[in-house]
Amino acid sequence: MSDERTAVTTDEDEALAVTDQEPRQSDPRVGDGPGISVAGPAQGSRDGAQQETVVFEASGVNVHYGTNLALKGVDIPIYRREITALIGPSGCGKSTFLRCLNRTNDLIPGAAVSGDLTFHGEDMYAPDIDAVDLRRRVGMVFQKPNPFPKSIRENLAFGMKVNGLKANDDAIERVLRRAALWDEVKDKLGDDAYALSGGQQQRLCIARAIAVEPEVILMDEPCSALDPISTLAIEDLMRELREQYTIVIVTHNMQQAARVSDRTAFFTVEQPGDGSRYGILAEHDHTEKMFRAPEDQRTQDYITGRFG
Numbered sequence: 001m002s003d004e005r006t007a008v009t010t011d012e013d014e015a016l017a018v019t020d021q022e023p024r025q026s027d028p029r030v031g032d033g034p035g036i037s038v039a040g041p042a043q044g045s046r047d048g049a050q051q052e053t054v055v056f057e058a059s060g061v062n063v064h065y066g067t068n069l070a071l072k073g074v075d076i077p078i079y080r081r082e083i084t085a086l087i088g089p090s091g092c093g094k095s096t097f098l099r100c101l102n103r104t105n106d107l108i109p110g111a112a113v114s115g116d117l118t119f120h121g122e123d124m125y126a127p128d129i130d131a132v133d134l135r136r137r138v139g140m141v142f143q144k145p146n147p148f149p150k151s152i153r154e155n156l157a158f159g160m161k162v163n164g165l166k167a168n169d170d171a172i173e174r175v176l177r178r179a180a181l182w183d184e185v186k187d188k189l190g191d192d193a194y195a196l197s198g199g200q201q202q203r204l205c206i207a208r209a210i211a212v213e214p215e216v217i218l219m220d221e222p223c224s225a226l227d228p229i230s231t232l233a234i235e236d237l238m239r240e241l242r243e244q245y246t247i248v249i250v251t252h253n254m255q256q257a258a259r260v261s262d263r264t265a266f267f268t269v270e271q272p273g274d275g276s277r278y279g280i281l282a283e284h285d286h287t288e289k290m291f292r293a294p295e296d297q298r299t300q301d302y303i304t305g306r307f308g
């Protein structure tokens with residue numbers, strides 16, 4: 001990464017954030033408006049229950065697309081085995097930031113990341129970092145389910161084999177059970193993945209991400225193409241996966257952020273008046289605090305539906 005560096009603010013609060021990406025399509029289901037109920041960190045707060053380990057640490061992260069600054073000065077730690085929700089209006093850079101976390105911005109012509117970003121304390125953008133290996137360790141699930149045009153089994157086995165993992169029946173079953181899909185597909189593993197419902201396809205995509213044994217799963221609006229029942233199934237799955245994985249999810253659904261995440265990062269768009277326009281991270285904190293008593297007026301306006 002370049003040498004642009006800004007002060008690190010990590011000690012003052014233990015927030016985090018996340019992002020995502022795929023074709024641009026916003027999902028303005030923000031209509032939840034005021035009175036969003038915060039379930040609190042699902043299955044009880046983890047505060048104090050385990051040591052907080054920082055997985056990612058962003059310090060002064062900027063992203064340009066060509067000459068356009070898209071995201072400016074993001075400082076945020078992301079903690080192990082937590083769900084971090086990235087929220088904010090369309091175009092504020094959530095997907096852009098999410099892609100920084102597994103270097104998939106590298107695959108976008110003209111995209112340039114600067115600032116400091118570490119994964120387990122190591123510079124993710126150092127020349128000796130193998131981005132392909134990094135992407136195995138930091139998997140990604142997109143907005144629209146995108147299974148391969150192959151059988152259910154092949155969707156999982158392919159990545160497992162490529163990564164030198166056994167893809168036998170036991171391994172396939174284990175992965176499908178972990179993705180809460182086994183009971184629905186155990187009798188049709190040879191069927192085309194496209195024959196599954198949208199919600200099942202998305203769980204298959206999550207299974208595919210899990211199959212290569214990542215540590216982190218990035219999800220970019222993973223439920224925006226799903227019905228409410230499938231959405232709840234994915235949320236249940238996320239809570240289970242949190243026991244083992246670090247999850248960063250981008251969502252436009254405030255209720256979802258409040259229901260599933262441990263911490264929330266609110267991104268917004270800054271327009272300094274000189275014609276420029278870029279995303280910033282306005283605030284990040286424990287989800288309960290963000291929804292009950294945010295420090296920043298912009299967060300308050302957004303979560304209560306007063307924004308835009």
Ligand SMILES: Nc1ncnc2c1ncn2[C@@H]1O[C@H](COP(=O)(O)OP(=O)(O)OP(=O)(O)O)[C@@H](O)[C@H]1O
Nearest residue numbers: 025026065070089090091092093094095096097108
């Ligand atoms: N591949 C790209 N090439 C050029 N500009 C891009 C690209 N992807 C994103 N941008 C720009 O970067 C800014 C942030 O976009 P990004 O997709 O990260 O926002 P977002 O918060 O994920 O929005 P949404 O909620 O609509 O998905 C926007 O101004 C967008 O136009």
Ligand SMILES: [Mg+2]
Nearest residue numbers: 020021094095
């Ligand atoms: Mg996006």
